[in-house]
Amino acid sequence: MTAWAAREHHRFEAAGKPFVYLVPSAAIFALDAAADSLLQTLAARALTREELVGMFPDETALDATMGELVRVQAIGEVNAPPAKTPKVIPLAPFPLTTMVLNVTNQCNLSCTYCYEYGEDKIVDTENGKQPKFMTEETAREAVEFVLKESGDNRVAHITFFGGETLMNFPVLARTIAYARQRGAEIGKEVDFSLTTNATLLKPDIIEFLADNRVGVTISIDGPKEVQDKFRVFNNGAGSYEVVAPKIKELLKRHRSRPIGARVTLTSGEMNIKRIYTHLTEEMGFWEVGFAPVTTSPTRGHAISEAGYGDMLGQFRDLAYEFLEASVANQHHGFSNVKETLEELHKGVSKAFPCGAGLGLLGVATDGDVALCHRFAGSDAHKLGTVRDGIDRQAQQTFLEQHHVANKTDCSVCWARPLCSGGCYHEAHTRYGDTARPNLHYCEWIRGWTDVCLQIYGELSERNPAFLAQFDEEPTKEPVS
Amino acid sequence: MTHLKPVNRKAARIERATDNDVVALQRRGGGASVPQQPHFPVGCSLVFSPGWEADRTGGTAGLCQPVERDLFDCHIGCYWPAQVPDQLNHAPDWTSKCAAAQKDWRKIDLIFP
Numbered sequence: 001m002t003a004w005a006a007r008e009h010h011r012f013e014a015a016g017k018p019f020v021y022l023v024p025s026a027a028i029f030a031l032d033a034a035a036d037s038l039l040q041t042l043a044a045r046a047l048t049r050e051e052l053v054g055m056f057p058d059e060t061a062l063d064a065t066m067g068e069l070v071r072v073q074a075i076g077e078v079n080a081p082p083a084k085t086p087k088v089i090p091l092a093p094f095p096l097t098t099m100v101l102n103v104t105n106q107c108n109l110s111c112t113y114c115y116e117y118g119e120d121k122i123v124d125t126e127n128g129k130q131p132k133f134m135t136e137e138t139a140r141e142a143v144e145f146v147l148k149e150s151g152d153n154r155v156a157h158i159t160f161f162g163g164e165t166l167m168n169f170p171v172l173a174r175t176i177a178y179a180r181q182r183g184a185e186i187g188k189e190v191d192f193s194l195t196t197n198a199t200l201l202k203p204d205i206i207e208f209l210a211d212n213r214v215g216v217t218i219s220i221d222g223p224k225e226v227q228d229k230f231r232v233f234n235n236g237a238g239s240y241e242v243v244a245p246k247i248k249e250l251l252k253r254h255r256s257r258p259i260g261a262r263v264t265l266t267s268g269e270m271n272i273k274r275i276y277t278h279l280t281e282e283m284g285f286w287e288v289g290f291a292p293v294t295t296s297p298t299r300g301h302a303i304s305e306a307g308y309g310d311m312l313g314q315f316r317d318l319a320y321e322f323l324e325a326s327v328a329n330q331h332h333g334f335s336n337v338k339e340t341l342e343e344l345h346k347g348v349s350k351a352f353p354c355g356a357g358l359g360l361l362g363v364a365t366d367g368d369v370a371l372c373h374r375f376a377g378s379d380a381h382k383l384g385t386v387r388d389g390i391d392r393q394a395q396q397t398f399l400e401q402h403h404v405a406n407k408t409d410c411s412v413c414w415a416r417p418l419c420s421g422g423c424y425h426e427a428h429t430r431y432g433d434t435a436r437p438n439l440h441y442c443e444w445i446r447g448w449t450d451v452c453l454q455i456y457g458e459l460s461e462r463n464p465a466f467l468a469q470f471d472e473e474p475t476k477e478p479v480s
Numbered sequence: 481m482t483h484l485k486p487v488n489r490k491a492a493r494i495e496r497a498t499d500n501d502v503v504a505l506q507r508r509g510g511g512a513s514v515p516q517q518p519h520f521p522v523g524c525s526l527v528f529s530p531g532w533e534a535d536r537t538g539g540t541a542g543l544c545q546p547v548e549r550d551l552f553d554c555h556i557g558c559y560w561p562a563q564v565p566d567q568l569n570h571a572p573d574w575t576s577k578c579a580a581a582q583k584d585w586r587k588i589d590l591i592f593p
Contacts, residue, residue, distance in 0.1 A: 022491075025490060026488075027486070027494050028486075028488040028490070028491050029484040029485060029486055029487060029491050030484070031483065031484060032482075032484075034483055035483040064482070068482070068483050069483075069484070071481070071498050072495075074484075344488060345488050346489055346490065347488045347489055347491065457487070460488075
């Protein structure tokens with residue numbers, strides 16, 4: 001007898017109704033009582049149709065419900081397990097969407113947790129082979145590189161990064177002018193953004209950024225007592241008093257694009273609501289994104305397992321605040337939840353955790369091309385140079401080795417369509433291997449995905465028009 | 481669909497893609513994008529004769545195989561009650577002791593309904 005069982009899925013409830021998130025398709029369906037009950041029954045154990053008839057006597061209704069669940073592959077025959085998701089490697093050349101240009105590897109701050117300067121750094125930025133500042137010539141070569149590698153894309157994105165990006169402002173400014181001119185010549189739009197610690201913002205720089213519509217992300221950890229704990233100058237002095245007035249100046253003058261704050265969360269500072277309120281209401285940021293610090297587990301600022309649990313609870317509270325604001329059609333700046341909602345809405349099912357090495361590449365100060373900005377300058381993660389182009393062989397090897405199909409631990413996780421194993425840099429720092437899945441935050445990822453699914457379900461019931469914004473062109477993810 | 485309501489865009493695409501094509505989905509793997517599986521004839525040949533006219537890819541390499549193959553095809557691909565027991569419903573364990581037919585064929589026992 002044919003026995004039926006539930007396929008991979010995650011059931012959740014929102015607005016008092018049952019929903020299901022299907023894996024690996026990443027489809028979200030609302031269930032009626034019959035479908036919910038049948039799915040839960042078959043999730044508990046496999047049963048034949050005859051056994052099911054004993055539990056659901058209305059055979060016509062049972063068959064109709066079963067038919068629909070089979071149709072979307074929420075259930076299936078035990079003897080016919082679903083085919084393994086094929087390991088498809090994208091065809092080269094894959095168009096480059098975003099190039100992150102590390103215009104300097106120097107910084108005027110000495111943040112204790114920094115992945116570029118701190119104890120877990122990959123590249124020697126003091127005595128290594130890379131120059132401390134990118135030359136204008138290398139930057140121009142990088143512009144030619146991104147224009148060429150962006151293929152048929154109408155827009156090429158250039159993100160300036162560091163070190164502290166603004167320490168090389170002259171090259172940055174001239175590169176923007178050059179890229180604009182070259183883009184106009186070949187009929188391609190070039191979009192610019194940068195990340196900065198705000199210490200070097202001056203009226204003329206702010207003016208320039210506003211006039212040139214440069215997207216700005218500010219690295220800041222929160223109110224004074226939080227910011228000054230890790231984000232310090234060389235002499236240990238906190239940076240809050242220096243950056244706060246400059247940021248307010250920037251937010252006042254630069255109105256051409258929304259400006260976001262990017263917060264690094266550490267073991268000590270976990271009052272997320274307080275940080276959020278300070279940065280939005282008191283400081284004036286449009287959006288705030290939070291990221292747990294990337295570090296090996298032995299460091300004092302590393303977030304423990306209990307810390308991840310605490311963080312999830314606080315994220316959930318802020319996410320529900322986001323929900324209520326969105327239901328009332330008011331803006332809420334918790335960008336983590338918005339990014340995840342967009343991916344849930346589209347139903348993305350990722351073969352790779354991020355675009356690194358694919359649609360996103362990092363460029364070191366000497367023009368070496370790496371996986372992403374976090375690996376820029378690392379020979380072990382090099383994928384070519386801006387002069388000679390992408391090393392297709394190295395890129396293919398990388399993609400072969402990092403496909404989610406290789407991550408055995410992920411093959412049984414319902415959150416893999418979104419997570420796909422997580423950040424390569426995080427894995428490299430934790431386990432010394434970019435190909436490893438980040439098992440230390442699995443519970444957190446599943447918990448957070450579950451929260452976002454609930455928010456998504458609530459919005460689909462209470463304000464579906466809000467979700468329509470995600471039907472538009474993809475928004476570009478900030479680089480952190 | 482009446483019991484399920486697509487909520488996100490992927491769900492809507494699945495509903496569209498599976499409209500009127502439930503049979504294709506129910507088949508193992510489902511859908512036209514599934515990679516070619518190994519040679520596996522399905523259904524009887526048009527002409528009532530031993531062996532197969534052509535496999536599903538139009539190939540003829542696997543036709544008119546020896547008796548072990550008839551045994552296989554007659555109780556999986558096309559059930560033919562004169563030769564083998566009904567392994568789907570009444571004798572699911574019939575070949576469980578027969579891992580390799582060349583070696584273990586003696587272990588396939590008689591079945592009395």
